[in-house]
Amino acid sequence: MDTRQLRAFLAVVETGGISSAAEQLGYAQSSVSDQLRTLERDLGVPVLNRTSVGTVPTEAGQRLLPYARRLLDLDGEMRRSVSGRRPLLRIGALQSLADEWLPELLTAFDHGAAGPDTADVTVTVSNRGRLMEELRAGHLDAVFTLDSGPGHDGPSAVVGHDRVVLVTAPSHPLASVHPLTLDDVRRAEFLVTEIGCIYRQCFDEFGRDVGPSLKIAMITGSLNALRRLAVNGRGAALLPRFSVQAELESGDLVILDLKEGPVPLTVEARWREDLGPAEAPLRALVELTQKFSPASWAMA
The missing domain is CATH 3.40.190.10 (Periplasmic binding protein-like II)
Structure with a gap:
């Protein structure tokens, strides 16, 4: 057994197939298949199961996974140490x-x-x-x-x-409302990140607190794009304060005066x-x- 066989095994597990593993490793498919056959012959048990939906580890393969990762980590550590490089x-x-x-x-x-x-x-x-x-x-x-x-x-x-803050451009209609009520917020349009992002989670929780009818003006996967959209007055946004600190200091964004806000x-x-x-x-x-x-x- 050597590290090439373990790398081939991990690549197949991670990508779900021999062809995609070969592409990831930069090998020919036949080379990856040879490495896997050698690994299974050395261990004496099959470690992968070829199915109609992809290649998955067998029960023995599942047990092999943590050891394979650990051995490859140790191989990398050894090479860096022997060559005098930092961890x-x-x-x-x-x-x-x-x-x-x-x-x-x-x-x-x-x-x-x-x-x-x-x-x-x-x-x-x-x-x-x-x-x-x-x-x-x-x-x-x-x-x-x-x-x-x-x-x-x-x-x-x-x-x-840190804490999430509700921000808009100074020119936004809500920026001049003091104090801001939940009814005011319900009339606003929001800029939000994609589902799966922590800031989208904060927005969804905020929506449950103030009511389910919050309007979404735009969804973006880029926090920088969302920030620029807010600066240009396209809507309100819930963002961590540290991510908009520069815009707050320059006056490009303002924090809305809302007492009921998301948790820190x-x-x-x-x-x-x-x-x-x-x-x-x-x-x-x-x-x-x-x-x-x-x-x-x-x-x-």
Whole structure:
């Protein structure tokens, strides 16, 4: 057994087929099939089951999965250590955190602000559900997310607090209404993110609180686009304060005076156990987050 066979096995499990696995790995299909046959011959049991809807792991294959991932992680760690390179730390983050917070944090981390424990960092940006899937699958070592959401079996730490604010352009009709009532809000048109995004979840919860008839003017998968649409007066938006802090300071956006608002957000770091050489750099990075919190977190 060697790492090529394990990589072929994992690629098939992740993509659901030999042809797509071959494309992902850059191999010929016949090469992937040969690797899988060798792996099954070495283990003495079939690890994959070819079905009409794709290729799935057998019961033995399911047991093999965590070991295969661990062995490939160890192989990568060994090669980096022997060659004198720093550990690899694979982190994931929501788009808003990646845009507004991580660049300064990771630059400081890379320049030794967290002490001698450093690492080469890769960043994956996605929605919360996808990030947690990647963490559980072992494709990410740690994720930075908003809100608590479903439970996480591994270690975690709260690194900040923020709150969702209801914002519009200063020219928006609601911007001059003080105090703002729920009836006023029900007459507004909202800019929202796609289903599956934490900010869409906040909007849906807000809608349940104020009534089911909130009007959606536009749905976008881009937080930056939503922010620009709000600046241009296209509607109201519920966004984390740190993501619109610059627009609030410049006067491009204003916070609406609404007492009944969404609950505060918790900013969390969650990570896998047994990270090996990457564990010390990760803990140093988590500690460093307290020094590089957006200014708005202090206002939450």
